[in-house]
Amino acid sequence: MTKSPSAESYRATLVPALHEIQDTHGYLTPAALREYSQRVGVPLYRLQAVASFFPHFRLSPPKKxxxxxxxxxxxxxxxxxxxxxxxxxxxxxxxxxxxxxxxxxxxxxxxxxxxxxxxxxxxxxxxxxxxxxxxxxxxxxxQSSLPPSDSDASHAGPYGVSRIDAYDGGAREYLAVRKVLAARDASLAAAEEILRTQKNWDFERVRQFRLGALRQRRTDSPLAPEVAEAVREW
Ligand code: FES
Known part of the structure; x- marks a missing residue:
C-alpha cells in the first residue's frame, strides 16, 4: 500500500511537483494531477487546494x-x-x-x-x-524575444537605497498622513538629538528609544527604565 506523505513532505515536494507538471504540459492538466495523486498518495483535493492558492499555477490552457x-x-x-x-x-x-x-x-x-x-x-x-x-x-x-527580468543589481532607487513608501503618491494624495508622519519623524529626530548630546546616550540606547517610541520592538522584554521614561516623555 502507498504510504501517505507527512505534512512536512507535502511542503517539500508538492510545489516543485506542481511546477514540473506545469512546465511539462503548460498548465496543471486534470489527467496529470490525477496521475500524480495516485502515484504518491496525496489526495486530489489537496493538490487542487495548493494549485488554486498560488496565482502562478494555471488550471486551464494558457495563452501564448x-x-x-x-x-x-x-x-x-x-x-x-x-x-x-x-x-x-x-x-x-x-x-x-x-x-x-x-x-x-x-x-x-x-x-x-x-x-x-x-x-x-x-x-x-x-x-x-x-x-x-x-x-x-x-x-x-x-516574437519570442523577451528581455531579461529586471534585476536589482543596477537599481539604486530614487534615494540610493531600497525604500518602501506606500504614501509616496501625487501632491494631493494622502497629504494628511504624510504630514503626520513628517511631524512625527521631526519630533523623534529632535528627541534623539537631545538624548545623544545632552544625556550622552550611546547608539544602542538611542536605538532602543526609537524602537520603543515607534512600537517596533520585536521582543517582549521590557525597555530599560530610563529608555521607557524617555519614551513616555516624548
Ligand atoms: S509587488 Fe505590488 S504590492 Fe507588493
Whole structure:
C-alpha cells in the first residue's frame, strides 16, 4: 500500500511537483494531477487546494503570453489599476492574457508585473515600468524575444537605497498622513538629538528609544527604565 506523505513532505515536494507538471504540459492538466495523486498518495483535493492558492499555477490552457499586473496596495498607489486597463487591449489578438495579481514581492519598485511565455520555464519580472514599456515587452514576447527580468543589481532607487513608501503618491494624495508622519519623524529626530548630546546616550540606547517610541520592538522584554521614561516623555 502507498504510504501517505507527512505534512512536512507535502511542503517539500508538492510545489516543485506542481511546477514540473506545469512546465511539462503548460498548465496543471486534470489527467496529470490525477496521475500524480495516485502515484504518491496525496489526495486530489489537496493538490487542487495548493494549485488554486498560488496565482502562478494555471488550471486551464494558457495563452501564448500571460501578463500579470500586481493590484495590491503599493502597486495600486503607483497606478497599476490604470496600467491593467490599458494593457487589456493586448488580449484582442487572442494570444495574450492580461490578469491582475496579488503582491509579487517587489512593493519597493511598484508597479510590479510578471510575464510568462508558454514553453519557457518560470516567469519574468519587470518593476516600475510604464504601460508603454510593458506593451513593448509583450510584443517582444510574442516574437519570442523577451528581455531579461529586471534585476536589482543596477537599481539604486530614487534615494540610493531600497525604500518602501506606500504614501509616496501625487501632491494631493494622502497629504494628511504624510504630514503626520513628517511631524512625527521631526519630533523623534529632535528627541534623539537631545538624548545623544545632552544625556550622552550611546547608539544602542538611542536605538532602543526609537524602537520603543515607534512600537517596533520585536521582543517582549521590557525597555530599560530610563529608555521607557524617555519614551513616555516624548
Ligand atoms: S504590492 Fe505590488 S509587488 Fe507588493
Amino acid at each position: 503570453v500571460t501578463v500579470r499586473v500586481c493590484r495590491d496596495m503599493a502597486c495600486h498607489l503607483a497606478g497599476s489599476g490604470g496600467m491593467l486597463d490599458a494593457l487589456r487591449s493586448l488580449e484582442e489578438g487572442g494570444q495574450v492574457a492580461v490578469e491582475g495579481a496579488s503582491c509579487l514581492g517587489r512593493c519597493d519598485r511598484a508597479p510590479s508585473t510578471s510575464v510568462a511565455v508558454v514553453g519557457e520555464h518560470g516567469e519574468h519580472y519587470y518593476h516600475g515600468r510604464s504601460g508603454d514599456d510593458l506593451r513593448g515587452i509583450v510584443m517582444g514576447a510574442l
